[in-house]
Amino acid sequence: MSASSVEIALVKAGRTKIRYPASVVFDDGTHLVVRAPWAAPGVRDFGFVRFEPGDVFTEHYWRDRWYAVKEVRTADGTLKGWYCDVTRPAVVSDGRVEVEDLDLDLWLSADGSTVLRLDEGEFEASGLADRDPQAAAEARRTLDALEALARRGPGFAEALSH
Numbered sequence: 001m002s003a004s005s006v007e008i009a010l011v012k013a014g015r016t017k018i019r020y021p022a023s024v025v026f027d028d029g030t031h032l033v034v035r036a037p038w039a040a041p042g043v044r045d046f047g048f049v050r051f052e053p054g055d056v057f058t059e060h061y062w063r064d065r066w067y068a069v070k071e072v073r074t075a076d077g078t079l080k081g082w083y084c085d086v087t088r089p090a091v092v093s094d095g096r097v098e099v100e101d102l103d104l105d106l107w108l109s110a111d112g113s114t115v116l117r118l119d120e121g122e123f124e125a126s127g128l129a130d131r132d133p134q135a136a137a138e139a140r141r142t143l144d145a146l147e148a149l150a151r152r153g154p155g156f157a158e159a160l161s162h
Helices: 120-125 133-151 156-160
Strands: 005-012 015-027 031-037 056-062 067-073 079-087 091-093 096-109 115-118
Touching (some): 096 133
Antiparallel strands (some): 079 096, 096 115
């Protein structure tokens, strides 16, 4: 990978869930922003949003925060919304960004009318609360904070940068 590109690796339960190349947009040593096309094969229809070939993800990772935020746009630039993954802080080294997915997610639609907490059952079933109670508590606090921020209305993306 060149200095302007990285490999994103999303790890879940100790296994790499997905890996894909992304272009670096910004990196201040704490906050890393990359851009990548939809990396999975075909269409993924969640019911509340469809991710599909041509979609572009502008992904925000922090080395000191327990989440990653992905702004999702269509190929023509229309904003679909923000998909927020609750993760351990990103580890960035040797052209690779690794984030450990902690199963909790949040979706915020482009117009702000839909805020959805996702995968809470998956989180409970993961056993994280037994294996690492501190991480589980931080994951729950993070999801609550992201939801509160999303429900405040306009300025979600800008608020995350501060």
